[in-house]
């Protein structure tokens with residue numbers, strides 16, 4: 001068990017590729033932290049820097065009170081499990097799990113007993129004498145986890161350990177990993193791009209994009225109160241509806257959100273009106289999950305949007321409807337993205353020699369200044385590629401069964417909406 005502090009950690013790969021960008025984060029002793037983000041956002045690189053398998057270009061990695069930035073992997077008290085746990089092919093399951101104990105000088109009998117006990121917890125007690133090639137993918141991952149945990153590491157790192165397993169096995173092993181790490185109270189960092197794994201396993205989730213953390217909080221915090229439009233779009237199925245709108249302040253300081261051809265009003269009791277009434281005319285993005293909408297009758301006084309049902313999908317428990325309302329829908333992957341993650345220009349040689357560490361720190365700063373402007377971009381309307389006229393996606397009861405082309409009236413529950421500025425950052429956050 002140990003706390004971890006990442007202090008301004010950056011990684012620049014040769015070729016000026018800024019993979020992790022000045023990232024700071026505290027992970028508490030015994031916490032289960034999930035690093036969540038799309039492919040290529042720097043999750044694995046960050047994990048490998050914590051493990052000591054990748055050199056840090058700038059910044060520090062602390063284990064408790066020890067600055068571990070320069071420590072060799074074996075001196076960090078960490079154990080890591082990869083996508084496909086690499087096992088020793090010529091050793092049995094038991095021999096694989098007990099091997100780290102033997103290396104540490106424990107006698108064979110005691111090491112074998114510990115390994116067998118751990119194998120029982122991991123539900124592989126019945127295959128102790130089998131060779132890795134005869135195991136299923138799920139069993140192999142269990143052996144890899146057993147071998148990583150057998151020496152009781154201070155820090156347990158897992159890099160997409162379930163990605164090669166089928167759905168049933170994934171759910172089963174996911175629950176076991178959650179239970180086991182909590183029983184052992186080991187500080188755990190778990191990398192995934194699967195939001196279900198993140199939401200179900202994490203004490204806290206750090207959502208990464210382009211080498212940075214966009215939001216960090218408990219699963220309910222990042223889901224219900226996302227910091228950015230990207231985070232809102234990354235979590236939740238169906239994806240949140242992000243609608244381009246203009247703030248309109250009407251008589252008596254009432255605030256409405258104008259979607260072009262239609263608009264909705266915030267009730268005067270909504271505390272966010274107090275913030276938005278100072279932003280008359282501002283372009284914003286309104287985020288509403290599919291569950292924030294409900295079908296209403298034409299004459300219902302609720303805040304209404306009207307559209308045409310374009311498609312209707314039966315999903316078992318509920319149905320998903322696609323409704324054309326003539327509203328501009330914003331793509332969460334594009335909004336707020338200021339930087340190409342890949343800065344493909346020739347690097348001067350800053351990788352070795354005396355003083356390399358200081359030079360690389362200032363090199364990272366220069367690189368960032370070049371690709372991430374220090375001041376936010378001017379308050380322009382949303383850039384065209386990030387939005388287009390598309391459908392609103394909403395959930396309906398499974399038996400709703402409406403014919404295509406039906407004119408529908410949708411009430412929008414404004415207590416469930418989030419409002420972002422044109423760069424994708426929340427403007428209506430009261431506090432977290």
Ligand SMILES: Nc1ncnc2c1ncn2[C@@H]1O[C@H](COP(=O)(O)OP(=O)(O)OP(=O)(O)O)[C@@H](O)[C@H]1O
Nearest residue numbers: 013014017019038039040041042043044045046193
């Ligand atoms: N050894 C390397 N040399 C150059 N670039 C690298 C190297 N390793 C990773 N990268 C790049 O750094 C960026 C971050 O990669 P990383 O593997 O950390 O992302 P990730 O979020 O873990 O993605 P995935 O989920 O696909 O594994 C990517 O653009 C990747 O191509």
